[in-house]
Amino acid sequence: MDRQRLSRIFHVVQHLAAHGPGTVTEIAAALDAPLSSTHDLLKAMVDAGLLHLTDRRYGIGPLAIRSAMVVMDSIAVNRLARRHLEALVEAIGFDVYLATRSGSRVIYVSRFAGRQRVNLDLELGRSLLLHSTAVGKLFAAFDRNVYQAMMAKPRPAITSTTRTSPADLDRDLASIRNKRFSVSRGESIQGIVGLATPVFGPDGALAAAVHVSALRAALSQHLTSVVRRMTATSHAIENDLAEPADTVSA
Numbered sequence: 102m103d104r105q106r107l108s109r110i111f112h113v114v115q116h117l118a119a120h121g122p123g124t125v126t127e128i129a130a131a132l133d134a135p136l137s138s139t140h141d142l143l144k145a146m147v148d149a150g151l152l153h154l155t156d157r158r159y160g161i162g163p164l165a166i167r168s169a170m171v172v173m174d175s176i177a178v179n180r181l182a183r184r185h186l187e188a189l190v191e192a193i194g195f196d197v198y199l200a201t202r203s204g205s206r207v208i209y210v211s212r213f214a215g216r217q218r219v220n221l222d223l224e225l226g227r228s229l230l231l232h233s234t235a236v237g238k239l240f241a242a243f244d245r246n247v248y249q250a251m252m253a254k255p256r257p258a259i260t261s262t263t264r265t266s267p268a269d270l271d272r273d274l275a276s277i278r279n280k281r282f283s284v285s286r287g288e289s290i291q292g293i294v295g296l297a298t299p300v301f302g303p304d305g306a307l308a309a310a311v312h313v314s315a316l317r318a319a320l321s322q323h324l325t326s327v328v329r330r331m332t333a334t335s336h337a338i339e340n341d342l343a344e345p346a347d348t349v350s351a
Contacts, residue, residue: 109134109142114151114165122160178300178309179210181341186213186311189334193327195320198312200229200236200297205250207231207240209312217319232256232270233263235295236310239283242274243299243307263288282328283310287317294320298331300338308342311335 109132116131117123123131129139143159146152150164182199190197194216198209206228231237231251240247256265264270277283285295294317302308311331320327 106142110146110151113142113146113159114161117152117159117161122155122158124158128159178338178342182300182309182311182338183211185334185337185341186211189213189311189330190215192330193313193323195313195315195327198236198314200240200310200312201308202240202244202247205246207234207237207247207310209236215315217315230259230289232265233259233285233288235283235285235297236312238270238273238285239277239297239299239310240307241270242277242283248274259289260287260291262286282332284324292317294324296320296324296328296331298328298335300335300342302339303343309338311338 112132113128116128120131125140125143126136128143129136132139143152143154147154147159147162150162152159152162152165154160178201179199186197186199190213196215196217197213199211200207200209202208208228209225212225229237231241231247231254233256237247237251241251242248251270252267256270257263258265264273273283281299283295283297287293289295294315296313297310299307300309300311311334313327313331315327
């Protein structure tokens with residue numbers, strides 16, 4: 102898809118969101134675009150679920166609405182979590198991340214550097230490996246879409262400790278659901294331990310994950326206490342998600 106066509110898709114969605122449903126003639130005029138190409142674009146967007154067509158008027162479709170909700174939820178979690186994650190970094194000294202889901206992808210959306218830095222290039226916005234990371238397995242444990250994506254994709258052995266078989270991964274995920282935290286012991290990078298605790302939204306679905314990365318030697322003596330603090334942080338974020346108005350006014 103060329104850049105101009107992609108830009109027009111966003112312009113259509115923005116126009117309909119601002120002005121409500123419209124005919125192809127109205128939309129073409131608003132976009133200052135030819136009627137024939139606008140009609141073709143709108144038909145393709147209807148087929149994709151981005152728009153719906155009722156009585157010759159086009160409106161925002163279910164896929165566009167779901168995508169907007171995911172984006173807004175991610176922004177809300179990121180904003181509300183900041184002060185809690187900063188407090189967690191101050192308490193434990195290790196690098197802290199916040200991860201969220203986008204479709205069947207899991208990405209880091211924020212990072213807070215600790216005092217005991219780990220030289221890792223964990224890029225914000227980049228899809229995480231699902232089968233070998235603490236965050237990826239946490240989401241797979243609590244989100245059916247992520248689980249199916251993990252099992253459908255290739256699962257290479259990144260290190261000697263990476264789990265790749267469905268049986269091994271299913272055992273890991275059952276343990277994560279039982280203990281309510283996830284651990285990756287050198288499964289993505291030798292010598293690095295990843296920890297993840299769940300943040301559930303008011304609807305009970307997994308909204309985000311608090312993640313900590315550290316050298317195994319530095320974390321081995323403190324793993325239990327770090328997980329305890331991470332869990333408390335997750336609960337604090339959940340409380341803010343449940344009552345955001347109180348958080349803003351405080």
